[in-house]
Amino acid sequence: MRRARAFIAALRAYSDHPDPLVASSNFIALLVASNQPFYPLYLWWLVSTDIAPAFGTFLSTPFFLAVPALARRSTLAARALLPLTGICNTVLCAKLFGVHSAVEVFLIPCAVLALLLFRPGERVVAFAIAGLAFLCFLLLHGRYGAPAVAYTAAEYAALMRLNAVSAAALTTCAALVFSNVLARAEGSAESGSSQKSG
Incomplete structure (x- = not known):
């Protein structure tokens, strides 16, 4: 129990950052990385016992795990690394599983993340990464x-369902994370204005 608590505390410390956008990026990167080991199990349980291609997804795991570390050097590069790694992983999976698996649907949350992770002054980076996601598909x-x-x-149909649900869940998670960031920002703004008026 102590080890589990210590591990969770270390994970929180690793992902923590004073910039809420960076902290959100770190959280999502670690969430994706922590879920990757389970993908072969989902595949075996829901699709087929032939899960060999799923192990190719582990090639991207170190890059997802590196996002919080990179954020200590460059927050812009770290935020860019998250959707770029997702795009590269999606392209690799499309090669391994084929387009009939509908794995390319993961390009959608990659594009969404690219548009959410950057501030107005960084829109060039956001549009470039989102555009890359669409270009990869096209x-x-x-x-x-x-x-x-x-x-x-039948197995492809099951794989399509698995990938569609997973991509939808990731997109929903990203939306919730960034809605919380927006809510906190609005709360801080309201608090500041009330203090001034008081």
Whole structure:
């Protein structure tokens, strides 16, 4: 129990940052990284016992884990690393699983994150990364070649459901995280204005 508490405390300290946008980016990066080891299990349980391609997703895990560390050096680079890693991981998975898996749907939360993570003065970076997500779909869809595993029609249908639900959950999580950031900012602004008027 003590070790679990110490681990959670260390994780919070690692992801903590005074900038709420950076702290949110760190949280989402660690959330994605912590969920990646379970993806092969979801695949085995819901789709097929042939889960070998799923282990390719672990190539992106160190990059997700590195986001909070990079934030200590450059908050802009760290925030950019999160959606860029997601885009690269999605492209890799599209090659491994094939476009029939609908794994390209993860490009949507990557684009959404890119648009949420940057301030108005950083919109060039935001639009560039979001544009990259759309370009990957437009230019690469149907051009990946044969996937690493050919599933049956029923297995592909199950994989499509898994990926659609996962991408929707990630998008929803991002929306909730950033709505909390906005709510805290509005609360601080209201508190400041009430103190001035008082």
